[in-house]
């Protein structure tokens with residue numbers, strides 16, 4: 311967006327700020343720099359991030375941050391700013407969240423945190439600043455039963471289009487909407503499914519469960535073929551996606567070279583980029599051009615919610631709207647994929663399980679030059695470099711939404727849990743603090759040093775060490 315356009319938009323605007331549509335006075339644009347990877351102002355030609363004069367809804371700071379509101383500037387004289395825009399809302403969706411324990415305290419995802427429970431997911435998602443959460447262990451019998459009871463008692467309320475909100479709301483203009491779904495393993499790879507209602511999910515579960523050894527655990531292997539799974543999901547109105555498509559363990563492209571090896575076409579509603587890969591890397595596979603990309607956290611703990619998420623423009627958060635957003639229909643769209651710098655992902659580079667070597671040479675690297683160890687995990691970037699068909703991606707009138715890199719607050723050196731609590735208290739959510747707050751205001755809450763690191767993270771200026779072999783990358787302290 312050029313400077314003139316920004317000027318034209320300053321003043322009174324009709325916008326939707328975190329669910330509360332209305333007229334607000336735009337005090338200032340947060341991001342004025344020219345578009346860059348770290349600059350949210352370049353999220354689509356008619357989208358900017360602005361700070362509002364009070365009274366912004368539910369704002370806790372004196373200033374009035376709309377909690378991580380990303381606003382469509384409807385008054386811009388832009389060809390895109392018409393019709394559909396007026397009812398569009400930015401919705402931040404993390405659609406890959408596991409369940410650590412069921413309500414009896416039994417493990418569901420064995421490797422996940424015991425605090426990752428159905429009850430705890432809602433407040434944690436609010437604290438992050440999310441609007442949509444996809445629970446991929448909702449298909450487990452204990453969780454299905456729990457969800458059924460909560461909906462029968464009215465404690466979870468269905469929203470139009472599919473998905474659920476807590477009835478005892480938090481007073482938020484836009485309560486977190488839960489989508490119900492499943493992560494499944496078929497022929498050695500992971501897939502994701504989502505449904506509009508608990509009933510449709512239960513109907514799917516009735517077919518799935520007899521094919522699993524232990525349905526009470528997360529992400530179990532079925533003997534159904536992936537194509538058959540997709541048909542069962544679609545037969546119940548669901549969505550079917552590749553989970554963490556490029557990871558060496560259980561990612562589709564960790565095992566296959568092409569979709570043709572498994573699918574006839576039309577089965578896939580989207581591709582989850584997964585930690586360790588971004589849009590540019592995935593676009594090296596030309597066959598992915600028709601498929602939308604999703605960014606999700608694959609969270610195994612409450613802290614990791616929203617470390618990656620997809621920013622949609624939807625009329626309201628719901629299952630049906632996400633379907634429209636994935637297809638880019640009715641003015642609904644994906645505004646951006648927001649995710650880790652791929653170098654922070656734990657399978658980014660080839661790594662050796664024997665000596666701890668992590669590749670630094672240009673990809674692809676296939677072996678450990680240090681100890682010659684056999685326990686080498688091929689990195690996502692190395693695998694993709696080998697599979698790449700050259701510059702693929704999309705062009706023309708259907709360009710890919712941008713990939714926005716973020717360094718979650720949990721990766722910022724010197725910022726502990728207490729500091730993050732203070733940031734949420736002042737700015738309303740972690741995402742608001744991470745992406746919106748001004749440096750001097752951050753400094754007054756967590757000190758100059760951490761504030762400078764958060765700003766550097768926003769600009770993409772932090773020095774990072776690449777992850778690999780199951781170990782996350784990290785921010786290097788200068």
Ligand SMILES: [Zn+2]
Nearest residue numbers: 493500553560
């Ligand atoms: Zn998985």
Ligand SMILES: [Zn+2]
Nearest residue numbers: 406408493608
């Ligand atoms: Zn998962």
